Amino acid sequence: MHMPLEDTLGLNLLAANQHQAEHNREHFDAWRLLCLNVMSSPGAGKTSLLERSLAALAADLQMAVLEGDMTTQLDAERLEAVGVPVVPITTGRACHLDAAMVSGGLKLLKQRLDPASLDLLWVENVGNLVCPAEFEVGEHRKVALLSVTEGDDKPLKYPVMFREAHCVLITKTDLLPYLPVGIAMGTSPVICRLLEPLMGLIRYMPAPAFIPLLIIYFGLDELPKVLLIFIGTFFFNTLMIMDAVKFVPRELVETARTLGGRTLPILTRVVAPFIAPEVLDTYRINMASAWNLVIVAELVAATEGLGKRISLAQRFLRTDEIFMGLIVIGLIGLLIDLGFRALMRRACSWAN
Numbered sequence: 001m002h003m004p005l006e007d008t009l010g011l012n013l014l015a016a017n018q019h020q021a022e023h024n025r026e027h028f029d030a031w032r033l034l035c036l037n038v039m040s041s042p043g044a045g046k047t048s049l050l051e052r053s054l055a056a057l058a059a060d061l062q063m064a065v066l067e068g069d070m071t072t073q074l075d076a077e078r079l080e081a082v083g084v085p086v087v088p089i090t091t092g093r094a095c096h097l098d099a100a101m102v103s104g105g106l107k108l109l110k111q112r113l114d115p116a117s118l119d120l121l122w123v124e125n126v127g128n129l130v131c132p133a134e135f136e137v138g139e140h141r142k143v144a145l146l147s148v149t150e151g152d153d154k155p156l157k158y159p160v161m162f163r164e165a166h167c168v169l170i171t172k173t174d175l176l177p178y179l180p181v182g183i184a185m186g187t188s189p190v191i192c193r194l195l196e197p198l199m200g201l202i203r204y205m206p207a208p209a210f211i212p213l214l215i216i217y218f219g220l221d222e223l224p225k226v227l228l229i230f231i232g233t234f235f236f237n238t239l240m241i242m243d244a245v246k247f248v249p250r251e252l253v254e255t256a257r258t259l260g261g262r263t264l265p266i267l268t269r270v271v272a273p274f275i276a277p278e279v280l281d282t283y284r285i286n287m288a289s290a291w292n293l294v295i296v297a298e299l300v301a302a303t304e305g306l307g308k309r310i311s312l313a314q315r316f317l318r319t320d321e322i323f324m325g326l327i328v329i330g331l332i333g334l335l336i337d338l339g340f341r342a343l344m345r346r347a348c349s350w351a352n
């Protein structure tokens, strides 16, 4: 059910806030300063951005910060350490700064300096992707941060924030190389869209059609058969495993990362065990294709093997031998399948 803020809290609340925001804005304009409202989900890097920006701009601009936080003054202390005046605004239970709070912060700021001496006033809003977008504080520009670890679906899930923002900064891009490809594909439709068509294209090329090329390049030995099985199964397996990785709950990965897990241990101890049952099942299903491809290779070009025997039997119209060959092929396939099921039961007993 769609319940916009206006329906639940009433238009008056926003109207009163808007009125105060316009009032703040008049002050900002009178003081000829630029006010930026920096917003993001908790921990996306607002204070870090300010720490770096304040240090980099300090020589050219006079700046101050209104620092919104629900309970602590930790961020205010971090920014004070850069040598810029900071007024902490503790919002208590409110999940955003509103125009009245900013007006209160301005009064405290005025006790420390003349706002007309400022070029730039930063407002760090409370970490939240929803409420801060609804409440104007009189800012000239809204800046939204989105860190790569949050997932690229956030603009879809929190549209107001990203629609209202004049500028969106992608943060923590240094972490991108550490996101395993599979997880990146599972969480990022963009990366998925890049790789999936290539995989899909090769997957739809029938493996037996590669046999002439394999014979030309690698002869009639074992290697062309192994390569044929590889072509016929690798891409399908890869796509299935990617899908399995997509369903690894993000909370598991993020919890492991928060507890200090590095990429390789997370892959081997969180992702791998989670997808193991599905991967083994994919291998089991694909084993049938691999087995079929061995027989096809032997039918077309081999000096021995079950496929070769069937092909010889056809030449001499020995249908009984052909039936026998088919039954043996089926039985071997069934044994392999049962072997895989037994392996799954032992290796992933916890998943049953």
Ligand SMILES: Nc1nc2c(ncn2[C@@H]2O[C@H](COP(=O)(O)OP(=O)(O)OP(=O)(O)O)[C@@H](O)[C@H]2O)c(=O)[nH]1
Residues within 6 Å of the ligand: 040, 041, 042, 043, 044, 045, 046, 047, 048, 049, 075, 126, 127, 128, 171, 172, 173, 174, 175
């Ligand atoms: N790797 C990496 N870590 C970052 C980056 N920016 C911030 N961090 C880290 O992310 C954590 C949160 O950063 P903050 O700057 O405190 O985030 P915030 O948005 O101010 O958080 P709240 O005020 O609590 O909403 C800190 O441990 C930072 O060191 C970045 O670009 N790369």
Ligand SMILES: [Mg+2]
Residues within 6 Å of the ligand: 046, 047, 048, 075, 124
């Ligand atoms: Mg902060």
